[in-house]
Amino acid sequence: MNERYFDDLKVGDHFKSEPLNVTEKQLIEFAHKFDPQMFHLSRKRAERTIFKGLIASGWHTAAITMRLFVQTLNFAEGAIGLGVDELRWPNVVRPGDVLTVETEIVDLRPSRSRPGYGIIRLRNVTTNQRGETVQTMLASAMVPRRKQSA
Numbered sequence: 001m002n003e004r005y006f007d008d009l010k011v012g013d014h015f016k017s018e019p020l021n022v023t024e025k026q027l028i029e030f031a032h033k034f035d036p037q038m039f040h041l042s043r044k045r046a047e048r049t050i051f052k053g054l055i056a057s058g059w060h061t062a063a064i065t066m067r068l069f070v071q072t073l074n075f076a077e078g079a080i081g082l083g084v085d086e087l088r089w090p091n092v093v094r095p096g097d098v099l100t101v102e103t104e105i106v107d108l109r110p111s112r113s114r115p116g117y118g119i120i121r122l123r124n125v126t127t128n129q130r131g132e133t134v135q136t137m138l139a140s141a142m143v144p145r146r147k148q149s150a
Contacts, residue, residue, distance in 0.1 A: 002074070019129075021096070022093055027057075028041060065126045073103065090133050
């Protein structure tokens with residue numbers, strides 16, 4: 001896929017990622033490193049919680065969302081995160097779930113301080129194989145503009 005630039009986008013553009021399977025092994029490994037709570041670490045102990053089973057950390061869901069967003073939009077030089085204004089996890093992610101991210105461009109503006117970049121505002125909605133929303137996010141990022149020939 002070709003690299004994408006700020007200039008290639010318009011408000012209202014929608015993009016959909018490829019699906020990604022969440023394995024129990026990945027879920028537990030992430031939790032051991034970054035969110036070591038029992039409902040992320042042990043199937044047996046997680047069954048005794050309000051979740052009634054093993055679930056992914058919300059931060060793992062956010063990391064998966066980031067991976068799928070980056071792979072799908074494929075920005076030249078990458079996208080520099082400027083902030084997340086809203087992050088929600090309305091449903092849990094479980095081992096075996098297959099996640100997909102849909103991205104909508106909600107606003108665009110050239111950067112005032114860095115003329116070679118533009119600022120995008122985007123909404124990511126991450127869903128599982130049943131169409132349930134497992135994460136929503138409203139964020140801003142700085143992405144490169146195409147070089148202007150002299």
